[in-house]
Amino acid sequence: MQSDDTLRDIIAGRRRFLRLLALMGLGIGAAGVVSPAAEAATRIKKKVEKARVVKFRRASRPTRAPQAQTHLIDRYDTPSYAEDQFEFVSPSEKTLSLIAPTTGEKALGIPFWSEGKYQPDAIREVAHIMRDWRTGDTCPVDTALLDLLYDLQRRLGTTEPFQVVSGYRSPETNAALARQSRRVARQSLHMEGRAMDIRMARRGAGEIQRVALSLGRGGVGYYPRMGFVHVDTGPVRQWRG
Numbered sequence: 001m002q003s004d005d006t007l008r009d010i011i012a013g014r015r016r017f018l019r020l021l022a023l024m025g026l027g028i029g030a031a032g033v034v035s036p037a038a039e040a041a042t043r044i045k046k047k048v049e050k051a052r053v054v055k056f057r058r059a060s061r062p063t064r065a066p067q068a069q070t071h072l073i074d075r076y077d078t079p080s081y082a083e084d085q086f087e088f089v090s091p092s093e094k095t096l097s098l099i100a101p102t103t104g105e106k107a108l109g110i111p112f113w114s115e116g117k118y119q120p121d122a123i124r125e126v127a128h129i130m131r132d133w134r135t136g137d138t139c140p141v142d143t144a145l146l147d148l149l150y151d152l153q154r155r156l157g158t159t160e161p162f163q164v165v166s167g168y169r170s171p172e173t174n175a176a177l178a179r180q181s182r183r184v185a186r187q188s189l190h191m192e193g194r195a196m197d198i199r200m201a202r203r204g205a206g207e208i209q210r211v212a213l214s215l216g217r218g219g220v221g222y223y224p225r226m227g228f229v230h231v232d233t234g235p236v237r238q239w240r241g
């Protein structure tokens with residue numbers, strides 16, 4: 001029995017000694033000396049990280065053949081891609097480029113919407129270009145008309161300015177035009193800054209009309225003989241002049 005007790009004491013003593021050694025090892029590790037166990041752990045960690053990087057590289061390796069990629073890039077240049085892109089890109093700034101052919105004045109890249117709101121100074125500049133050149137009168141511009149023109153220009157896939165054939169019309173000018181032509185409405189949206197007759201140097205009126213109709217907003221009047229398109233922010237409708 002005595003020998004058993006002695007043996008138990010020796011084992012317990014060894015265990016205590018080993019525990020002490022382990023604690024000392026931890027202490028040394030903490031003091032900056034890397035223990036073999038800690039070294040092994042670091043090696044394993046590095047291996048795992050390396051494996052992860054390799055796995056990531058494999059996963060991110062392109063799977064498309066070079067020909068397929070070239071085809072993809074070509075597709076980006078086609079108008080259909082421009083139209084697709086139009087649906088998803090939310091711009092941080094909306095600009096408009098207008099030319100008044102009667103006066104030769106230009107307003108290019110006017111940022112009428114930026115920093116999340118309409119910009120009154122820029123809109124005043126647009127109103128000036130849109131003014132009734134017969135009387136010099138201006139009128140507040142419907143911001144929905146600016147948005148419509150902006151979207152129309154983007155869908156046309158161009159930054160070419162719109163030529164303002166007719167923008168704002170004062171009541172006198174509209175009455176005079178209505179006397180000359182029965183095509184001119186007596187209560188025209190041109191009198192409210194909600195309509196514009198436009199043309200472009202490089203785009204036919206037919207194309208502008210087609211794209212304007214695709215927006216599904218407001219009125220679209222097509223005047224092929226005069227070579228312009230009327231757009232407004234009234235109810236959705238279309239006619240041919």
Ligand SMILES: [Zn+2]
Nearest residue numbers: 195196197230
């Ligand atoms: Zn018009």
